[in-house]
Amino acid sequence: MFQDVTLNELSTLRNNGEITLIDVRSPSEYYDATIPGSLNIPVFNNDERAEVGTLYKQVSSEAAKERGLEIFSAKLPGFIKRFSQIDTEKAVFCWRGGMRSETAATVLDLMGIHVYRLQGGIRSYRQWVIQTLDQLEFKPRTYVLNGYTGSGKTTILRQLQKEGYPVLDLEKLANHRGSIFGQIGLEPNNQKKFESLLVQDLLRLQQSPYTLLEGESKRIGKAVLPDFLFNKKEQGTQLFIDLPLNERILNILDEYQPWDHQEQCIEAFRIIKKRIHTPIAKQIESHLENGEFYSAVQLLLEYYYDPLYDRTAEQYLDKITIQANNITEAIKGVKTIVHEIPVR
Incomplete structure (x- = not known):
């Protein structure tokens, strides 16, 4: 089973050895802001994310999940291959540590690829950045x-x-x-x-x-x-x-x-x-x-x-x-x- 880690625990892991951070959000989200040094291996591309998001808002969360699973299933071989090519420890994250990173981590675990998942996603990192800059002397x-x-x-x-x-x-x-x-x-x-x-x-x-x-x-x-x-x-x-x-x-x-x-x-x-x-x-x-x-x-x-x-x-x-x-x-x-x- 994949392991959830806090931002502090992730920092300790990075200090103790090489670990690759992987942002599974869409390319547009990744481009807007990410954790520096992260790779982007998205669960959905920009159009797919928009489609699933529209279903969530206008139909239901179940309809969005079903469509999301259908989209993701079709790209699983390529998704898993990209992860298998990374020969370091790996940690995935999405926006809030929600469905995308959980789905990615679960599938990878089933394929024998161990990953960590960042609790709170990039939002927790962004909060740390703001707090650090606010308090730094x-x-x-x-x-x-x-x-x-x-x-x-x-x-x-x-x-x-x-x-x-x-x-x-x-x-x-x-x-x-x-x-x-x-x-x-x-x-x-x-x-x-x-x-x-x-x-x-x-x-x-x-x-x-x-x-x-x-x-x-x-x-x-x-x-x-x-x-x-x-x-x-x-x-x-x-x-x-x-x-x-x-x-x-x-x-x-x-x-x-x-x-x-x-x-x-x-x-x-x-x-x-x-x-x-x-x-x-x-x-x-x-x-x-x-x-x-x-x-x-x-x-x-x-x-x-x-x-x-x-x-x-x-x-x-x-x-x-x-x-x-x-x-x-x-x-x-x-x-x-x-x-x-x-x-x-």
């Missing part, structure tokens, strides 16, 4: 990377992370670059996804003497920072990366690849077009339409992003400026500062 000192658009702040953080430095990559967690152009080529994470990933990183970094992060605004794409983290960022040591304009333009072109997303770039620009002096705005739009991306980015920086950043940066009176010719030099500058300033 983030201890590490924060070094916050600021700088004009194109200063390579995200690239710097990710290189430092590769080298083992304690980094909180908020843009990666939000899957958004934090500007009106920030979702180009990306699919931003919603708040639930963002918080599930965020809480894992915060707990991972909790015992670090310091953490490096980027000077983001309160909102990053679809995600909003918790108050305690935003305040921690505002109170941190502010580092300002200062790169030459040409270098920043090249960084932006390398990051966004606008030639592959021309229409998205034009659509995003039209959202802010009215905030830019009309003749300049027309020039930028023309450059984007003609594929003259270097010139478009240069004008955007000079007439929109740099003045906007100057106004925002005025609030930071105590800051450390790192002047560099390129990202490599900026990384060296950041390393020097975090090693020179004693941890309090």
Whole structure:
């Protein structure tokens, strides 16, 4: 018989050995939010879930169960095969630890495949995330990377992370670059996804003497920072990366690849077009339409992003400026500062 486990018991199992979490909800539910690292092996696809749900609401729970069993029975061989290919311990979950995970676990048990089932489903996990973020006191000192658009702040953080430095990559967690152009080529994470990933990183970094992060605004794409983290960022040591304009333009072109997303770039620009002096705005739009991306980015920086950043940066009176010719030099500058300033 399959074994029900609480969220705490599941965490202990994960710490004691490799275990694969399997979300048996529909692909759309899985995409909306899941437990990070989980696989999706659904009992129903999106249309099937909608059909069974409609029967439940409009006919009866028995009619829904009968139709659900009929649908699931037809896909049992493939369902069991996918589970049998996973050579670790396995734990299944659905929304509330209800019929889908129970049915999946029961069938697998009959086929000799042992699985655990998470009590309370992903809803219990979501409640844990909210409670943890609400109660967490983030201890590490924060070094916050600021700088004009194109200063390579995200690239710097990710290189430092590769080298083992304690980094909180908020843009990666939000899957958004934090500007009106920030979702180009990306699919931003919603708040639930963002918080599930965020809480894992915060707990991972909790015992670090310091953490490096980027000077983001309160909102990053679809995600909003918790108050305690935003305040921690505002109170941190502010580092300002200062790169030459040409270098920043090249960084932006390398990051966004606008030639592959021309229409998205034009659509995003039209959202802010009215905030830019009309003749300049027309020039930028023309450059984007003609594929003259270097010139478009240069004008955007000079007439929109740099003045906007100057106004925002005025609030930071105590800051450390790192002047560099390129990202490599900026990384060296950041390393020097975090090693020179004693941890309090």
